[in-house]
Amino acid sequence: MDNIHGAIFPFFIFILLNLQMSHIVASDDQLQTYIVHVQMPHNQISTQEFSENLESWYESFLPATLTTSSGDQEPSPRLVYSYRHIFSGFAAKLTPIQVEAMEKMEGFLSAKPQRVITLHTTHSPRFLGLSGQSRGLWRGSNYGKGVIIGLLDTGIRPEHPSFNDEGMPPPPAKWKGSCEIDFAAHCNRKLIGARSFEGGNGTPMDFVGHGTHTSGTVAGNFVKGAGVFGQANGTAAGVAPLSHIAMYNVCPSGACSESSTLAAMDMSIHDGVDVLSISLASTGSSAYYDDNIAIGAFSAMEKGIFVSCSAGNSGPFLASVSNVAPWILTVGASTINRKIKATALLGNRKQFNGESFFQPKSFKSTQRILIFPNRTSPYCTAATLKSINIKEKIVLCVVGGGVPAVSKGLAVQNAGGAAMILMNDVYLANTTSASAHVLPATHVSYADGLNIIKYIDSTTTPTATIIFKGTIIGGDNHAPVVAAFSSRGPNAASPGILKPDIIGPGVNILAAWPYSVENNFNSAGLNFNFLSGTSMSCPHLSGVAALLKSAHPSWSPAAIKSAMMTTADIVNLKGNRIEDETFHPADIFAVGSGHINPSRANNPGLVYDLQPTDYIPYLCGLSYSNHEVSIIVNHNVNCSRESRISDSQLNYPSFSVILGKNARTQTYSRKVTNVGGAQTNYIAHVIKPRDVVVKVEPTMLNFTKLNQVLTYKVTFSRSVTNATADFAHGYLTWTSTKYSVRSPIVVLLS
Numbered sequence: 236m237d238n239i240h241g242a243i244f245p246f247f248i249f250i251l252l253n254l255q256m257s258h259i260v261a262s263d264d265q266l267q268t269y270i271v272h273v274q275m276p277h278n279q280i281s282t283q284e285f286s287e288n289l290e291s292w293y294e295s296f297l298p299a300t301l302t303t304s305s306g307d308q309e310p311s312p313r314l315v316y317s318y319r320h321i322f323s324g325f326a327a328k329l330t331p332i333q334v335e336a337m338e339k340m341e342g343f344l345s346a347k348p349q350r351v352i353t354l355h356t357t358h359s360p361r362f363l364g365l366s367g368q369s370r371g372l373w374r375g376s377n378y379g380k381g382v383i384i385g386l387l388d389t390g391i392r393p394e395h396p397s398f399n400d401e402g403m404p405p406p407p408a409k410w411k412g413s414c415e416i417d418f419a420a421h422c423n424r425k426l427i428g429a430r431s432f433e434g435g436n437g438t439p440m441d442f443v444g445h446g447t448h449t450s451g452t453v454a455g456n457f458v459k460g461a462g463v464f465g466q467a468n469g470t471a472a473g474v475a476p477l478s479h480i481a482m483y484n485v486c487p488s489g490a491c492s493e494s495s496t497l498a499a500m501d502m503s504i505h506d507g508v509d510v511l512s513i514s515l516a517s518t519g520s521s522a523y524y525d526d527n528i529a530i531g532a533f534s535a536m537e538k539g540i541f542v543s544c545s546a547g548n549s550g551p552f553l554a555s556v557s558n559v560a561p562w563i564l565t566v567g568a569s570t571i572n573r574k575i576k577a578t579a580l581l582g583n584r585k586q587f588n589g590e591s592f593f594q595p596k597s598f599k600s601t602q603r604i605l606i607f608p609n610r611t612s613p614y615c616t617a618a619t620l621k622s623i624n625i626k627e628k629i630v631l632c633v634v635g636g637g638v639p640a641v642s643k644g645l646a647v648q649n650a651g652g653a654a655m656i657l658m659n660d661v662y663l664a665n666t667t668s669a670s671a672h673v674l675p676a677t678h679v680s681y682a683d684g685l686n687i688i689k690y691i692d693s694t695t696t697p698t699a700t701i702i703f704k705g706t707i708i709g710g711d712n713h714a715p716v717v718a719a720f721s722s723r724g725p726n727a728a729s730p731g732i733l734k735p736d737i738i739g740p741g742v743n744i745l746a747a748w749p750y751s752v753e754n755n756f757n758s759a760g761l762n763f764n765f766l767s768g769t770s771m772s773c774p775h776l777s778g779v780a781a782l783l784k785s786a787h788p789s790w791s792p793a794a795i796k797s798a799m800m801t802t803a804d805i806v807n808l809k810g811n812r813i814e815d816e817t818f819h820p821a822d823i824f825a826v827g828s829g830h831i832n833p834s835r836a837n838n839p840g841l842v843y844d845l846q847p848t849d850y851i852p853y854l855c856g857l858s859y860s861n862h863e864v865s866i867i868v869n870h871n872v873n874c875s876r877e878s879r880i881s882d883s884q885l886n887y888p889s890f891s892v893i894l895g896k897n898a899r900t901q902t903y904s905r906k907v908t909n910v911g912g913a914q915t916n917y918i919a920h921v922i923k924p925r926d927v928v929v930k931v932e933p934t935m936l937n938f939t940k941l942n943q944v945l946t947y948k949v950t951f952s953r954s955v956t957n958a959t960a961d962f963a964h965g966y967l968t969w970t971s972t973k974y975s976v977r978s979p980i981v982v983l984l985s
């Protein structure tokens with residue numbers, strides 16, 4: 236019934252509108268939401284009066300209703316959001332003709348239709364979780380006390396026990412945020428802000444799950460007894476369990492609008508958040524002046540807000556990384572050392588270990604007929620299985636084809652199949668997921684899948700079964716492994732800035748979920764779920780940022796980021812270099828500086844610091860026009876009056892160097908600030924990229940006091956004219972008896 240009403244109601248409104256404005260031919264659907272940047276008149280900048288009249292000034296840009304040559308009226312333009320803190324501009328519903336009229340107005344800078352913004356979760360079917368894996372991340376820190384973390388997401392389910400406020404102090408006095416009136420009863424000292432951004436009739440309530448999950452990951456409070464199905468009993472907690480949460484719902488049904496995302500960023504700056512956790516991005520990479528999230532993040536950074544974003548799920552392809560501005564922390568995803576093991580045992584006694592969360596005890600592990608039903612379309616949908624007898628059989632399916640893993644299992648089950656073996660494609664390689672399948676199943680790697688196909692082809696009576704082995708923690712010392720889906724560098728918008736910056740847990744992550752994914756509703760509300768994606772790794776790093784902010788209130792966002800990056804781990808639990816989804820050593824475009832190590836990040840020794848104004852020579856150096864730089868920094872910049880630096884020269888904690896074919900030598904200087912022991916001597920150690928000579932000058936940095944800044948120079952040149960590979964990777968590390976401050980190096984040689 237609800238659905239039927241929902242479908243008819245808007246239709247009715249449409250008809251009424253048309254009746255009232257009977258002479259209008261052009262309909263409302265010609266209007267599109269544009270993000271418009273405008274420039275403050277010089278004499279008015281920042282005056283109180285002007286700020287109060289901001290909205291009417293914005294409205295003055297909207298053209299009066301136009302009448303076209305054929306006598307029809309254009310639909311009236313409409314202001315949707317007025318932006319105050321992220322940049323001078325607004326979102327408005329406009330027709331292309333109205334935009335054209337606006338372009339002639341004084342103060343107009345740019346107008347672009349709002350883009351598609353997507354959540355960075357790869358798998359959002361029903362996953363089912365065990366206990367929180369993030370315990371220990373905050374050991375030795377302040378649990379994030381006093382820090383406010385804002386999330387732009389799908390809302391939050393406030394009654395989840397992860398958002399209880401036991402032991403929480405009241406929000407800091409600077410907090411200006413609030414909860415929607417009809418939601419206020421749900422707010423407490425943990426959840427201190429909850430707003431929605433869809434047309435005014437939305438709610439911060441999470442009907443998707445993503446936002447509840449990321450909120451629980453970043454700052455869920457301690458929850459005892461967070462076990463499901465009697466497995467993995469224990470206490471769950473977010474990364475910064477004593478930080479406050481402010482939820483800004485910008486994706487009410489899982490689809491996010493750019494204008495709302497910007498409105499939420501705008502409000503979060505006003506409200507006084509300390510950390511912004513953004514597990515979404517606009518599709519496609521672009522120059523920073525064309526990337527409104529980057530522009531909004533610049534304003535946030537200027538106010539001391541740490542902005543942490545997901546790198547995207549478009550891996551393993553090169554140059555797929557998003558959210559790449561240097562004032563943003565860009566987070567890739569990797570595995571943790573927990574497997575929910577399910578083993579495929581074939582008729583030839585060969586075994587292949589895979590994963591599944593759903594492990595029914597009733598399933599009898601006897602050999603059954605194994606079938607690979609449709610090789611031309613191996614994705615297991617109802618259509619691809621319809622004319623094939625899979626009754627009582629074990630069915631081999633391939634990931635992808637736009638079909639979620641759990642739906643494949645459902646199709647197999649509906650067609651009478653007994654169980655499913657899900658194999659990866661060549662790109663996903665060894666990245667598997669523990670899904671809450673509806674039938675006995677296991678998800679195996681590409682290599683294992685090929686061996687299973689080989690076996691099927693080798694016999695007239697292939698058979699198999701699945702043996703469930705439950706949760707194995709500590710069994711996988713390959714971890715952390717970069718997830719296949721984690722987006723990779725290089726950074727197309729600014730090749731001299733290495734992206735992603737860092738990786739963190741983002742595969743099979745357990746956190747709070749709005750409802751029970753078990754069949755029986757969990758009356759205690761202790762609902763948890765597994766998700767995978769850079770959406771999941773981003774809040775882990777946002778949580779670490781909150782811990783560092785709490786421990787070092789005076790550190791700038793750049794200092795916090797430097798601390799995380801220069802102390803990250805580059806080896807796995809086995810002590811080998813971190814691997815990617817193929818189980819070969821991952822390159823720096825996959826791992827960035829490495830895997831977050833929170834306790835080391837708390838005491839980095841040295842930091843590469845940056846002030847907001849340091850980005851201006853960098854932006855001018857990107858050959859952006861004055862107009863474009865002004866849009867990003869939100870005030871007038873004349874690059875002819877600024878110094879310009881190459882992007883590799885920005886005081887960043889990593890190096891991305893373009894040497895190119897012409898063998899030019901590049902020299903960069905860096906400034907390091909002593910935040911460790913007062914009197915500490917550091918020595919430079921270089922792991923040389925292949926075919927590159929690296930010279931550091933001086934090779935020693937002797938600090939005599941805290942907060943002292945010393946400068947060094949590093950020169951890169953080719954050692955051969957024809958290099959072995961397009962890219963070469965290495966490290967520059969400053970070491971003292973106590974500290975090790977490492978920067979990754981990528982050199983483009985082609």
Ligand SMILES: *[C@@H]1O[C@H](CO)[C@@H](O)[C@H](O)[C@H]1NC(C)=O
Nearest residue numbers: 460462464465466467468469
């Ligand atoms: C977890 O708790 C449940 C219910 O309290 C209990 O039945 C089960 O044995 C426990 N499992 C473990 C591994 O401790």
Ligand SMILES: *[C@@H]1O[C@H](CO)[C@@H](O)[C@H](O)[C@H]1NC(C)=O
Nearest residue numbers: 609612618619620621622623
């Ligand atoms: C395989 O799948 C394709 C695409 O859905 C379908 O057209 C075809 O009939 C299937 N083949 C068999 C043997 O069922």
Ligand SMILES: *[C@@H]1O[C@H](CO)[C@@H](O)[C@H](O)[C@H]1NC(C)=O
Nearest residue numbers: 664665680681682816817818
């Ligand atoms: C996955 O890992 C195995 C080692 O367990 C390796 O042999 C294989 O080549 C890897 N890659 C793929 C694509 O599965």
Ligand SMILES: *[C@@H]1O[C@H](CO)[C@@H](O)[C@H](O)[C@H]1NC(C)=O
Nearest residue numbers: 861871872873874875876877
């Ligand atoms: C920018 O600065 C240059 C050099 O001072 C000057 O010639 C130019 O007119 C300025 N441009 C603008 C738009 O003010």
Ligand SMILES: *[C@@H]1O[C@H](CO)[C@@H](O)[C@H](O)[C@H]1NC(C)=O
Nearest residue numbers: 916917933934935936937938
């Ligand atoms: C730094 O200290 C070391 C002794 O620890 C000394 O040998 C070196 O000359 C000093 N370097 C500078 C530049 O002062």
Ligand SMILES: *[C@@H]1O[C@H](CO)[C@@H](O)[C@H](O)[C@H]1NC(C)=O
Nearest residue numbers: 926954955956957958959960
């Ligand atoms: C590099 O170039 C030289 C001469 O052009 C050639 O002899 C040598 O084999 C090349 N080396 C590689 C690694 O291609």
